[in-house]
Amino acid sequence: MIHLDTSFLIRGLQAGSSESERLEAWTTANETFAMSSIAWTEFLCGPLDETAVSLATVIVDRRMDYTTETATLAAQLFNSTGRRRSSLADCMIAAAAISDGAPIATSNPRDFARFERHGLEMA
Incomplete structure (x- = not known):
């Protein structure tokens, strides 16, 4: 399973x-793909057409719900990496x-590099 960032899916x-x-x-290679509901929302904000949405729905096997546990970890990441709004x-x-x-697969690795020391792996 590989999580896709919005930028990666768009490109x-x-x-x-x-x-x-x-x-x-x-x-x-039979890899499967997931996205957080946050990234999926960014993607749906477009601009895009129905074909892109349909294709993305086929590619992304699972859209992960945003849970309390995920929110807690996100806050920890935010607080430990500079609190940039x-x-x-x-x-x-x-x-x-x-x-x-x-x-995670992203087209913006610099945006996510600071999370590697917290356990994020780049695809």
């Missing part, structure tokens, strides 16, 4: 992108992947 839907090629390779969604997305014991 993964673009034919010929490196993210699309990685998704294809992982799919060929603009990073709260990233903390929430990282917490979901960590809670699920899954690596």
